[in-house]
Amino acid sequence: MAYRNTRRKLDDYAAADAWMRYDETLPLSLSYPIQFFVRMFSGGKTLVLQADSSDSVASVHRKIQSITGIRSIQSTSGVPRMEQRLIYRGKQLQLQQRLSECGVQNDDTLQLVGRMRSTRHPHTWKLMNDLNSLINDLCNCDDNTDVNANVTCMMKMLTDFLIMTPKDGADGSEQYLQIFIHSSVPAALVKLYVSPSLTTKQAARECICQFIDSFKTLFASPVYKQFSPILFEFCKILRGAVSVDDALYIFCRSSLASMMEWYVCDVKCVPRLQDVFPFFRELATRLSRALELSVQSAEFIPLSDSDVCEFIKFMHPVKCAIWRPEAFGSPVSFRSLMQRETGNECFEIEGVHRVFCDLLEKLELCLKKLGLINEERGEAIVSCWSQYLLILKELESISKLYKGMEEMFWEKIRQRRVELCFLIVRLSKKSTDYQWILEHKEVTNFKIRQQFALKMLQEGRHKNEKLYEMLICRSRLFEQSFEYIGRASPKSLQGQLFIQFENEEATGPGVLREWFSLVCEAIFNPQNALFVSCPNDGRRFFPNPASKVDPLHLEYFTFSGRMIALALLHRVQISIAFDRVFFLQLAGEDISFEDIRDADPYLYSGCKKILEMDTNTVDEDVLGLTFVCEDEELGSRKVVELCPDGKNTLVNSENRDNYVNLLVKHRFVTSIAQQVAHFAQGFADIITDQQLRKSFYQILDHEDLNRMLHGSKTVVSVKDWKEHTNYNGYKIDDPQISWFWEIVGSMSAEQRNVLLFFWTSIKSLPVEGFGGLDSKLHIYRTSVSHDCLPSSRTCFYYLCFPPYPSMDVMQNRLNIITQNYVGCSFGAQ
Incomplete structure (x- = not known):
């Protein structure tokens, strides 16, 4: 029954x-x-x-x-x-x-x-009464009753009810739709659905499904919140009358789930936890069983996409109901939960916690199994793996509802760090999909952080955008590049860049890479006074406080920010790195005394002595310091007070910490604040998604960005080079190929770098070495005279040379192109 x-x-x-x-x-x-x-x-x-x-x-x-x-x-x-x-x-x-x-x-x-309340909608109450009578007649009908005619009439009544519903989404529609529940039509339709007759059962199903679908068609989404009580009613009655695997119940539950997002948008209308929790628990149970089967079986068993999707949709109002101010409004403490009077919500709040623990435990086992299979067989991507990440994301949000649970969640994730990274690298789509993970950088690796940083730069860009063409004169490289890039609208830079040097025929990716390398080399050239290199490491730079000697210096910093972002976007290593003080400011973090160690080792050493000096010595004013410093500006020096009345404030043992902090802040924050701001703006111009602009630097470690900019710091490996080179017209055992690699092996590190640039227009390899390039390198056999030098097609990583008659001849030709002034400007096509 x-x-x-x-x-x-x-x-x-x-x-x-x-x-x-x-x-x-x-x-x-x-x-x-x-x-x-x-x-x-x-x-x-x-x-x-x-x-x-x-x-x-x-x-x-x-x-x-x-x-x-x-x-x-x-x-x-x-x-x-x-x-x-x-x-x-x-x-x-x-x-x-x-x-x-x-x-x-x-x-x-x-x-x-x-x-x-029938006086407000008397026709509707009568319509519902007539509908109830018709449904009752169908429940008691005999075999001679014309069911189809009655079903047509029922569907018309249901449609009429929706047509008469106020469309404004205000209280009028809410009160009107409640008539449907108050008149017990849902119960009557379900009663018809569970009747023994298959004909009437099918009739009830058609009426309920068409009624729900018609509402979605007729009404805009803001009215969904008013309609959802009807779906709650259908689901509640069906859950008691049929199994949760019943097709009609699943349809009603799915329709209700699709409306849950509108509750999340309006916190004031969050449904009661007792109403939503049964669906949340029901779907969690289905997912738990599927995960358990996946662990027990030899293969991974995909989860139901609809179950995962509905679980997520019902979870949002569950979280809102627990978090709302009149409930807790902060992470739940179980001690306070037991002590306070929360009515029946105690059961549901504990139930959400049990769901969290159960699913997290099952996912841990699945990730462990994934790690074992990956090590043994190099398993291909399985569809359910992306579902694991979706569920983990929701569990992470649940963990924030309970005191101590967030720390426990991330501790368990750290234990499965390798498997998690394996999934992210293979399944990631948008950078925002896994922002929740990237906020905890310790559970990721460089490859993942690099991947999502690049995605942030790529998202929102239009592949079919018009080419942005630039014709550059090598003798005016910096000035013309500034005009093209620094003065362009951000939108014009969203398409592909097309570079051609004056009086040269070569175009394509190789020329683009060469242009990036040459322009960035000019930007960080000390003669342009935009950046200063660290005394102990000439590859690391930070903005020059004295850059204001050029009236256009702030525009140049905007241009520099755009160039660096574009270089990252096109995966061109430019052989420079940012010092820590520069990176921290871009990331919006504070700079401490220890952070300036590399940027200014002399200032660091001096300040350290002041901090470690004997208290009495400092107080005796042996140093003769006050809260001032000297700046050089346009060839003259001026005194700057670090605090109000700084020139009359002596440094002593009590304020020396403050003195050092103010000095560091002035030298590495205040004095370059404008330069950093303009660089950051230029960089942000290339990230089309405004929401991602603030988080780009947060997902990276300082050294992550330097690896992406500088590339590999190790000497080019001939073995790795050889393994990533193909041959066209030559065979690997030809004497010319053997001579070539023997000659490359005897070259200095500088000569190898010049040869690499001549071959590919790449000055530094990615951190992965040659394996990090977008394709292998190629050596092509040509039929030109033996007197000719090797040539290259840098766009495709082609090096071309004829079959030289001897190793000496080949070495002579390679020595010519590996001279720095030749290799950086000759032969690239």
Whole structure:
């Protein structure tokens, strides 16, 4: 029988008011026991009551009053007056009526309301009453009944109900749609659905599905919140009447899940935790079983995409319900949870925690299995792996709801760091998909952080954007490049760059790489006074405080930021790196005394001596220091006070820490703040997604960015070079190939770098070496004279030379092109 899983025995209580017993003297007709539901208008609760068909409506009121304390009838001057009313099929039930006279049957639903609201929508109440009568006739129909005609009529009634619904999404539509629930139409349709007849069952299914689909078609999304109580009602009744695997129940649940996001958008309308939790737990149980089967089986078993999607959608209102101010508004402490009066929410809040622990444990086992399989077989990508990451992301958000759980979550993730990185590298799409992981950089590796940094630069760019063409004169490289890049609109730089040098035919990726290398070399050239290199490491730079000698210096910094971002975007290593003080400012972090060690070792050493000096010595003013420093500006020196009245403030043992901090801040923050800001703006111009601009530097470590900019710092490996080179026209055992690698092996590191640049227009390899390039290198056999020098097609990594007759001849030709002034400007095509 329908709803058998929800039935329970309720005691019948004595009458609360003696005057309510007048109906007990009514004559009894043939009676039989029935069970029915009473839906409370206030609070959304539903009571399950048992009675005899001969019982009066007044006795039902007494049962409700005994259970809930709600006085359905009050006496005024001895005359009963209805305060609460029972509605069945759109009609108010009178006190003296018997349940049999009202037509109340097993598993029917009655509605308890305060005042009949039918006067506001009388036609709708009548429509619902007629619909109930039609459904009741179908439930009791015989084989001769024209079911199709009745179904057509039912569908028209349901459509008429939706057409008459106010479309403004305000209280009017909400109150109107509640009529559908109050008139017990959902219960009637479900009763029809669970009837023995397959014909009527199919009719009910078609009506319910078309009703829900029609609403989605007719109404804009803001009204979804008003419609969702109807879906809650269908799901609740269906869950008790059929299994959770029933197709109609799954359809209603999926439709409800699709509307949950509109609750998240409006925190004031978050549904009750008790209403949403059953769906959340139900889907979590399905996912848990699937994960357990995946661990136990030899292969990975894909999870249901719909289950994962619905789990996520129901989880959002669950989180909002727990986090809302009137609940906790902060991470939940289980001690306070047990001590406070939260009603039935205690059970749900604990239940969410149990779901979190269970799914996290199952996912840990799946990741462990993934690691073992990957080591043994190099398993190909499995569809369910992306689902693991989706669930982990949601579990991470749940962990923030409970005190201590977030730390526990990330500790477990760190233990499965290798497997997690394996998944991210192979499955990542958008950088924002895994922002939650990148906020905890310790569970990732450089490869992942580099991958997402590049995605941030690439996202939002248009592949079909018009080419941005530049014709550059080598003698005016810096000036013309500044005009093309620094003065361009950010949008014009979203397409592909096309570079051609004047009086040269060569174009393509190789020329582009050469242009990047040459322009960045000019930007960081000390003669341009834009950047200063670290004294102990000439490859590391930070903005020059004295750059203002050039009136265009801030525009040049904007240009520099754009060039660096574009170089990263095109994966061109430019053989420079940023000092820590520069990177920290770009990332929006504070600079400490220890951070200046490389940028200014002399200042660092001097400040360290001041901090470590004997207290008495400092207080005796042996140093003769005050809170001032000297700056050089346009060839002259000026004194700058580090604090108000700094020139009259002596440095002593109590304020020396403050003196050092102010000095560091002035030298490496205040004095270059404008330069850093313009560089950052230029860099941000290349990131089209504004939300990603602030997080680019946060996902990277200082050395991550330097690896991407500088590339490999190790000497070029001939073995690695040889392994990543193919041959066209030559065979690997040809004497010319053997001579070539023997000659390269005998070259100095500088000569190899020049040869590499001549061959590829690459000055530094990626940190992965030759394996990090976008393709292998190639050696081509040509038919030109032996007197000719090797040539290259840098776009395709081609090195071309004829079959030289001897090793000496080949070495002579290679020595010529590996001279720095030749290799950097000759032969590239």
